[in-house]
Amino acid sequence: MQIWLILGVILLLAAYGYQRGKGGALAAVSGDASQLHSLPSYHGAYVALWAAIPALIACVIWLSAEHQIIEALVVSGLSAESQALEPQRLALLMSDIRNLSSGDIVRADPSLEVQAAAARYTELASISLYAKFAVIAALSAICLFFAKKRIAGQFRARNRVERIVRYIMIAASVIAILTTIGLVLSLLFEAWRFFLRVPFHDFLFGTHWSPQTAIRADQVGASGSFGAIPIFAGTLLITLIAMLIAVPLGLFSAIYMSEYASPRARGAIKPLLEVLAGVPTVVYGLFAALTVGPYVRGFGESFGIDASSESALAAGLVMGVMIIPFVSSLSDDVINAVPQTLRDGSYALGATQSETIRQVVLPAALPGIVGAVLLAVSRAIGETMIVVMAAGLAANLTANPFEAVTTVTVQIVTLLVGDQEFDSSKTLAAFALGLVLFFVTLALNIIALKVVRKYREKYD
Amino acid sequence: MLDSETNSATIADPKVVCRDVSVSYSGKQALFDIDLDIGSHQVTSLIGPSGCGKSTFLRCMNRMNDVIDGCVVTGSISVDGVEILDDEIDAVQLRRRVGMVFQKPNPFPKSIYDNIAYGPRIHGLVRGKDELDEVVQTSLERAGLWEEVKDRLLQPGTGLSGGQQQRLCIARAIAVRPDVILMDEPCSALDPIATARVEELIDELKRSYSIVIVTHSMQQAARVSQRTAFFHLGIVVEVGETEQIFTNPRDERTQGYITGRYG
Numbered sequence: 001m002q003i004w005l006i007l008g009v010i011l012l013l014a015a016y017g018y019q020r021g022k023g024g025a026l027a028a029v030s031g032d033a034s035q036l037h038s039l040p041s042y043h044g045a046y047v048a049l050w051a052a053i054p055a056l057i058a059c060v061i062w063l064s065a066e067h068q069i070i071e072a073l074v075v076s077g078l079s080a081e082s083q084a085l086e087p088q089r090l091a092l093l094m095s096d097i098r099n100l101s102s103g104d105i106v107r108a109d110p111s112l113e114v115q116a117a118a119a120r121y122t123e124l125a126s127i128s129l130y131a132k133f134a135v136i137a138a139l140s141a142i143c144l145f146f147a148k149k150r151i152a153g154q155f156r157a158r159n160r161v162e163r164i165v166r167y168i169m170i171a172a173s174v175i176a177i178l179t180t181i182g183l184v185l186s187l188l189f190e191a192w193r194f195f196l197r198v199p200f201h202d203f204l205f206g207t208h209w210s211p212q213t214a215i216r217a218d219q220v221g222a223s224g225s226f227g228a229i230p231i232f233a234g235t236l237l238i239t240l241i242a243m244l245i246a247v248p249l250g251l252f253s254a255i256y257m258s259e260y261a262s263p264r265a266r267g268a269i270k271p272l273l274e275v276l277a278g279v280p281t282v283v284y285g286l287f288a289a290l291t292v293g294p295y296v297r298g299f300g301e302s303f304g305i306d307a308s309s310e311s312a313l314a315a316g317l318v319m320g321v322m323i324i325p326f327v328s329s330l331s332d333d334v335i336n337a338v339p340q341t342l343r344d345g346s347y348a349l350g351a352t353q354s355e356t357i358r359q360v361v362l363p364a365a366l367p368g369i370v371g372a373v374l375l376a377v378s379r380a381i382g383e384t385m386i387v388v389m390a391a392g393l394a395a396n397l398t399a400n401p402f403e404a405v406t407t408v409t410v411q412i413v414t415l416l417v418g419d420q421e422f423d424s425s426k427t428l429a430a431f432a433l434g435l436v437l438f439f440v441t442l443a444l445n446i447i448a449l450k451v452v453r454k455y456r457e458k459y460d
Numbered sequence: 461m462l463d464s465e466t467n468s469a470t471i472a473d474p475k476v477v478c479r480d481v482s483v484s485y486s487g488k489q490a491l492f493d494i495d496l497d498i499g500s501h502q503v504t505s506l507i508g509p510s511g512c513g514k515s516t517f518l519r520c521m522n523r524m525n526d527v528i529d530g531c532v533v534t535g536s537i538s539v540d541g542v543e544i545l546d547d548e549i550d551a552v553q554l555r556r557r558v559g560m561v562f563q564k565p566n567p568f569p570k571s572i573y574d575n576i577a578y579g580p581r582i583h584g585l586v587r588g589k590d591e592l593d594e595v596v597q598t599s600l601e602r603a604g605l606w607e608e609v610k611d612r613l614l615q616p617g618t619g620l621s622g623g624q625q626q627r628l629c630i631a632r633a634i635a636v637r638p639d640v641i642l643m644d645e646p647c648s649a650l651d652p653i654a655t656a657r658v659e660e661l662i663d664e665l666k667r668s669y670s671i672v673i674v675t676h677s678m679q680q681a682a683r684v685s686q687r688t689a690f691f692h693l694g695i696v697v698e699v700g701e702t703e704q705i706f707t708n709p710r711d712e713r714t715q716g717y718i719t720g721r722y723g
Binding site for chain 2: 262263339341342343344345346347348349350351352355359360363364
């Protein structure tokens with residue numbers, strides 16, 4: 001609530017600053033805009049940016065520091081006895097104080113000390129509110145004033161505004177990068193905690209996966225074995241089946257679309273194929289579990305193979321269909337990027353269309369196609385919903401596609417779903433698996449991008 | 461269409477005979493009833509302002525227009541007495557005999573060796589590696605490129621300079637031993653020195669092949685060709701011995717073009 005008020009005030013000041021800057025610039029050259037170094041709107045934008053940005057930064061800093069400072073102040077007002085509590089207990093006490101202050105339900109009858117602290121908390125919070133409001137509004141106004149003072153006929157407002165805009169764009173990309181780094185760090189940290197409990201080589205090279213750990217010492221059959229080989233093997237098996245479907249179908253449809261289809265046919269087929277990419281994966285999962293799975297089992301049984309209704313084959317088939325548009329769409333773009341002059345050169349030597357495609361177009365497009373396939377592989381490895389629904393949970397180490405297998409993503413889901421304590425080996429194993437998944441897909445993406453870039457250099 | 465008094469569209473012993481050739485792209489006519497003969501073992505140049513239809517005409521002779529959607533070619537073109545616009549004739553077979561060099565050098569993204577070997581391989585012209593090596597070497601020698609590339613035959617053809625690439629494309633075209641070579645402004649992307657080398661090459665090649673060259677450079681037409689046809693707005697305005705066209709044009713449009721009044 002209060003944050004919207006503050007933002008509103010900043011916006012109003014910025015709008016006012018824009019008008020003042022624009023008007024001030026025109027006034028400085030007595031209305032003759034051609035005398036200005038920059039257009040009047042740049043002068044306006046300069047003042048508006050100064051009015052808004054420092055205030056917004058102050059607002060963000062204030063909001064992120066506010067709670068810690070208030071709580072530290074409240075804690076320092078508590079009795080020595082309470083201050084000496086261990087961190088968790090102190091946190092509970094603080095949440096009591098906060099709840100009492102905001103009028104929420106409190107655990108038990110609050111003691112006098114808690115009541116006093118809650119009153120102090122309320123007081124500090126309201127001081128902070130007014131102070132925040134005053135400081136930010138003042139900051140905005142002061143910056144506006146000084147920015148306005150700099151406006152003059154020859155003031156280089158355009159260059160300044162463009163520089164500020166550049167910084168804003170840099171900040172935006174830095175935020176994206178920092179998020180990725182944060183993601184990796186959190187994965188690394190949790191995975192490190194896991195590897196403190198389970199040796200690294202046991203995890204990477206063990207062949208038995210059974211993540212149930214004993215909650216009580218007297219429990220039976222909860223060994224907790226974290227050999228991830230069956231999971232990696234299951235992931236590879238399903239990915240392999242998916243790629244066996246997606247690469248030929250995708251590549252052939254890409255060749256058809258880019259080389260043989262009339263523009264009308266292409267215009268109809270390409271969007272239809274891309275619809276496949278837009279289907280939510282959970283719908284594919286339903287299809288795999290309810291239609292393809294039983295069919296695969298029936299098919300296996302007719303050959304006398306003992307197939308389960310949850311099988312690697314069912315999941316892989318459906319996942320392959322899901323990935324077709326990735327392969328076909330990317331390959332189609334790459335094949336289209338092969339210059340027509342190369343095709344003409346080949347035709348002029350008396351090559352047929354299929355010779356031209358096989359010996360000139362595809363080799364020229366090959367690096368791009370490899371890139372497309374690698375991107376599709378990383379997509380297949382990371383796919384979750386289809387395998388959760390169709391491949392089963394049993395961590396079998398098998399190469400038989402009719403058997404149930406499990407994948408990295410499926411295990412992460414099952415390890416973390418439901419009420420879990422977040423410091424057991426079982427839940428921490430999910431982070432180790434996530435880390436492996438992250439690095440594998442990252443490596444694949446880097447290789448794919450490298451390959452694609454190498455291809456680009458050839459024709460530009 | 462042509463007045464035989466002022467034009468010598470027909471010659472004795474022609475290699476390619478074109479009669480009443482008309483071309484339209486999606487209903488828009490680009491060439492109107494062209495009559496033109498291409499002589500054996502000589503260079504015929506097609507000149508004219510941009511958009512006059514000379515490249516379109518060139519592409520009729522090896523049916524490269526087949527590749528373009530909506531392009532309709534009518535009339536009659538015969539090579540060595542065989543009608544080539546007939547649907548019975550396989551354009552793939554025809555193009556083996558009527559090769560083409562393009563405006564922009566377009567080597568395949570393969571090695572220099574494979575660029576030359578491509579044609580002989582797909583047509584099964586050679587038996588074994590030794591024979592292929594020999595075809596590659598003679599083709600490069602005839603294109604005047606052998607000395608420059610003999611030590612790096614396995615490096616990509618795209619790494620050569622523009623002039624070398626164009627000579628590579630010419631070598632690639634002659635590797636399948638065609639009868640006719642069509643050249644569509646082969647020097648327009650080259651510098652003067654590379655141009656001079658390609659022109660020397662054309663002069664050299666006319667002993668074995670019949671060559672048709674489209675060019676925007678009147679000097680080039682005068683230097684390399686024996687016969688010249690002047691195209692304008694989709695018709696052949698004048699055709700004759702190159703010397704006659706350039707020294708004594710009969711049509712005032714030809715005169716206007718070659719003296720630089722328009723074009």
